[in-house]
Amino acid sequence: MGRLADIFTACRARGDRALMPYLTAGDPDLATTAALLPAITAAGADIIEIGVPFSDPLLDGPVIQASANRALAAGTTPTAVMDLIAAVRPEVAAGLIYMVPTNLVQRHGLQRFAEDCARVGVDGVLITDLPPEEAGPWQAAADAAGVETVYIVAPTSSPQRIALAAERCTGFLYCISRRGVTGVQAALPPELGEVLARIRAVTSRPVAIGFGISTAAHVRAVGQIADGAIVGSALVQAVADAPPERRVAVAAEFVAGLRA
Amino acid sequence: MNTTNAAGGWPDALGHFGEFGGRYVPETMMATLDRLAAEYASVKDDPTFRAELDALLRDFVGRPTPLYHAARLSEQAGGASLWLKREDLCHTGAHKINNCLGQLLLTRRIGKQRVIAETGAGQHGVATATAAALFGVPCTIYMGAVDVERQALNVLRMRLLGAEVIAVSSGSRTLKDAINEAFRDWITNVEDTHYVFGTVAGPHPFPWIVRDFQRVIGDEARAQCLAQLGRLPDAVVACVGGGSNAMGIFYPFLDDVRAGAVRLVGCEGGGHGVASGAHAATLTAGSPGVLHGSRSYLLDDPHGQIREAHSISAGLDYPGVGPEHSWLKDAGLASYAPVTDAEALEATKLLARSEGIIPALESAHAVAHAVKVAAELGAGAQVLVNLSGRGDKDMGILTERLGL
Numbered sequence: 001m002g003r004l005a006d007i008f009t010a011c012r013a014r015g016d017r018a019l020m021p022y023l024t025a026g027d028p029d030l031a032t033t034a035a036l037l038p039a040i041t042a043a044g045a046d047i048i049e050i051g052v053p054f055s056d057p058l059l060d061g062p063v064i065q066a067s068a069n070r071a072l073a074a075g076t077t078p079t080a081v082m083d084l085i086a087a088v089r090p091e092v093a094a095g096l097i098y099m100v101p102t103n104l105v106q107r108h109g110l111q112r113f114a115e116d117c118a119r120v121g122v123d124g125v126l127i128t129d130l131p132p133e134e135a136g137p138w139q140a141a142a143d144a145a146g147v148e149t150v151y152i153v154a155p156t157s158s159p160q161r162i163a164l165a166a167e168r169c170t171g172f173l174y175c176i177s178r179r180g181v182t183g184v185q186a187a188l189p190p191e192l193g194e195v196l197a198r199i200r201a202v203t204s205r206p207v208a209i210g211f212g213i214s215t216a217a218h219v220r221a222v223g224q225i226a227d228g229a230i231v232g233s234a235l236v237q238a239v240a241d242a243p244p245e246r247r248v249a250v251a252a253e254f255v256a257g258l259r260a
Numbered sequence: 261m262n263t264t265n266a267a268g269g270w271p272d273a274l275g276h277f278g279e280f281g282g283r284y285v286p287e288t289m290m291a292t293l294d295r296l297a298a299e300y301a302s303v304k305d306d307p308t309f310r311a312e313l314d315a316l317l318r319d320f321v322g323r324p325t326p327l328y329h330a331a332r333l334s335e336q337a338g339g340a341s342l343w344l345k346r347e348d349l350c351h352t353g354a355h356k357i358n359n360c361l362g363q364l365l366l367t368r369r370i371g372k373q374r375v376i377a378e379t380g381a382g383q384h385g386v387a388t389a390t391a392a393a394l395f396g397v398p399c400t401i402y403m404g405a406v407d408v409e410r411q412a413l414n415v416l417r418m419r420l421l422g423a424e425v426i427a428v429s430s431g432s433r434t435l436k437d438a439i440n441e442a443f444r445d446w447i448t449n450v451e452d453t454h455y456v457f458g459t460v461a462g463p464h465p466f467p468w469i470v471r472d473f474q475r476v477i478g479d480e481a482r483a484q485c486l487a488q489l490g491r492l493p494d495a496v497v498a499c500v501g502g503g504s505n506a507m508g509i510f511y512p513f514l515d516d517v518r519a520g521a522v523r524l525v526g527c528e529g530g531g532h533g534v535a536s537g538a539h540a541a542t543l544t545a546g547s548p549g550v551l552h553g554s555r556s557y558l559l560d561d562p563h564g565q566i567r568e569a570h571s572i573s574a575g576l577d578y579p580g581v582g583p584e585h586s587w588l589k590d591a592g593l594a595s596y597a598p599v600t601d602a603e604a605l606e607a608t609k610l611l612a613r614s615e616g617i618i619p620a621l622e623s624a625h626a627v628a629h630a631v632k633v634a635a636e637l638g639a640g641a642q643v644l645v646n647l648s649g650r651g652d653k654d655m656g657i658l659t660e661r662l663g664l
Contacts, residue, residue, distance in 0.1 A: 055565040056436060056551065058443045059286045065430060077563045102284050102550040107564030129284045129550065133274055152287040156450060161290060179288060180448035 002148045003123045004171045007046055007095045008206040008227045018046040018228030019219065020208055021235050021255050022099070024067040025050050026076025028240075030084050032247055036239070038091040039248045043255040047095035047208075049230060050085070050122075052078050054101045059128050061183030063233040067240065078104050078113075086120035097124040097150060097171070102134075110138050114145035124148035124171040132168040139168065150174050155195050159202060166203035175199060175226065176211045183233050185212035188221055196225045216260045231258060270587065275464020275554070278590065280583035283463040285553045289443075292450045297465035299370045304472060309365060316361045317476065320394065321351045323358075325477075327484035327644075332614040333631070340634035340641035343493065344617070345481045345509060347648045354620060354649030355477060355505045356387035356458060362473035363456045364391040372454040376400045378442040380407055380435035380501065381575035381622060382414025383649055384458030389423035391456075399423040402442040404434035407574045414653050432568040435501075435578045439552050459502025460582030463553030467582050474508025481644060482512050489642050492521050497630040498646035499622045500526040500596065501540070501576035503585045505648035510594060517593050525633060526585060527625040529571025530598030540569035541598040542581040543589050556583040572601035572657065573621035575649075599625040605661055607631065608651060620649035621657070 011018045021040050025033050037048060053068035053076050060068065078100070085096065098117065105113045105127060117125060125147055130138060132151060142149050148171030153162050155178060165173060175196065178189045192209070199207050209222045210230030222229040235254055242250035270277040275297075283293055303309040317323040328344045347355040360377075367375055375392050376399070379385030385401040392399035401418055405427040408415055418425050431437035439462075446455040457466040460474070478496075485493050496513055498506035506526045516522040529540035539545065546557040551566055559567040559579035569579040588594040604621055607628035612618045619627055623646070630645040637643065651658065658664060 055431065056440055058440060058553075059288075059447065061444070072565065079563070101564075103558075103560065103566070104564040106549055107560065107562065128286055129553070131283060131285065131287055131290050134282050134284055154286075154288040154291075156288055156291040158291055158294075161287070165287070176288065179450055181444050 017223035020230040022049040022232035025081040026071030027067040041094040043252040052100040061181040089121040110141040114141040118145040126150040172206040277587035280586040337631040337634040340637040348650035354383040359473040360387040360391040367454040377456040378438040382411040389421035402438040459504040477508040478512035493644035499625040503582035524594035526596040529576030530600040531570040538570040540571040543596040575622040603628040618651035
């Protein structure tokens with residue numbers, strides 16, 4: 001088992017589920033991200049998802065799009081994000097995964113990207129627009145470098161597609177809670193339990209749920225059925241709304257509040 | 261209709277054209293793309309489906325469109341004879357309607373109740389709104405805010421046809437951003453909505469479906485050349501943004517290209533010139549990568565961020581291109597050349613004054629380059645040009661740039 005699976009197991013052992021906040025690297029600048037990563041780890045993050053900003057994201061709603069635009073305006077590049085992680089990794093005990101689109105990984109070079117992840121301490125990679133069918137070359141590079149591959153499963157995924165993702169993934173399955181892009185929603189979709197049951201029926205891999213998870217109540221509800229809860233847009237918005245000198249404190253309070 | 265695959269079996273079952281194409285999309289869309297590919301495979305050769313589509317193309321679009329010998333233009337070009345495939349005479353004013361009617365028939369077959377589309381110049385938006393009105397299906401069109409400005413007439417036409425037009429203000433506020441937003445709508449409403457993709461790009465099965473619905477241009481033109489010229493043309497010239505009109509006219513000639521009888525030339529938006537960096541010449545100056553769901557040539561920076569394209573023509577102003585064009589380029593079966601904004605403007609004036617035909621700015625790129633090809637090939641040669649659309653929509657920018 002890899003490092004990410006160990007984290008899910010450790011959470012279960014203490015009667016808990018993994019809390020997985022998301023941040024866009026470089027929003028609004030890399031120095032802020034460098035301060036946020038240790039702070040939200042201390043506040044209770046078990047695994048942190050780091051979005052590598054892209055000019056043309058298909059899967060992101062307005063909040064994450066805006067955060068990517070701020071990061072790109074500040075000149076954030078994939079290489080600079082790698083350097084940032086390398087610098088802060090000693091202070092960050094949480095698991096780290098990237099969310100990144102195919103084109104950035106290909107330009108960086110598949111093998112170089114995987115090796116850089118391993119070198120700086122990124123445990124897993126979710127390539128947002130890379131279904132298992134097209135992922136062969138990436139997986140070869142990731143496996144060789146010892147970096148885990150995470151796949152998405154969606155409410156629209158057939159049992160065959162869930163089985164394919166489960167068979168190929170080396171980290172965990174990222175179950176998106178609904179049809180649609182990232183963003184906050186008031187209540188979790190009622191069919192989420194069925195979706196999880198379909199996934200559990202074909203795999204014993206850890207399953208984390210993301211999209212529309214924004215409150216402690218959502219995190220508790222997700223904890224009933226899944227191994228981890230991913231919180232993205234709500235955290236990104238809270239940080240964006242905070243005055244610059246309060247950003248780190250607001251993020252830590254927000255993440256701690258998700259455990260309440 | 262002939263549906264044998266002249267390109268040697270592409271796409272494969274996963275949508276690849278050699279190393280290009282495929283499906284690079286979030287998992288949410290995969291089930292729908294699988295289903296769309298299966299449904300399309302089951303209807304594409306179904307005689308009932310074909311007959312319905314052929315009747316619409318004849319009675320509603322006005323097909324076949326003429327092959328017209330542009331004698332005065334040829335004389336001014338001073339070389340080969342230029343023949344225009346008059347897609348500008350299609351209902352709605354461009355070739356886009358061929359694909360939209362096919363996709364609306366497909367929408368009905370797969371039981372979806374709403375359609376969405378992206379549009380650059382507005383021609384695909386107008387064609388989708390038209391087909392949606394014909395089929396009585398609610399329609400939402402995404403259009404970059406910059407394009408809403410420069411193609412105002414088409415926005416009004418879409419509204420009159422009952423479509424909702426959403427101006428997209430993210431990114432470069434042009435076609436690529438309209439596509440991003442249409443994909444986000446589709447990811448959200450995938451259960452009841454069909455995305456009428458307008459060009460031969462995007463994830464499988466779109467490059468395949470759109471090429472098949474547009475190949476009617478080339479099938480007709482090839483037969484018309486044989487009937488009217490008594491032989492095949494020496495060259496086929498078409499403009500390339502995403503590449504649907506070019507793929508449509510190129511595809512039926514691929515075996516002739518292999519036999520050495522015909523050459524295919526795609527004309528990209530050269531903007532202010534490739535050296536200036538302000539252009540949309542994806543195949544000329546780009547490199548392979550992944551944008552909007554498929555692997556193809558694209559324009560990006562060294563880190564992989566997509567660059568903003570520039571062309572005077574909204575329909576060519578796109579930093580990507582269809583994967584089959586990328587394959588044709590690398591296989592040496594077609595060549596691609598940039599045509600600048602200034603050359604396209606000059607060709608617009610030339611065609612208007614020599615033939616009494618006002619071309620769309622997109623199509624004017626093909627006219628500009630075809631005149632060069634005609635001069636190069638010399639007297640006795642025959643050049644087929646896809647006149648993909650008419651220029652009424654461009655009167656605002658033409659007024660400004662030509663000082664009318």
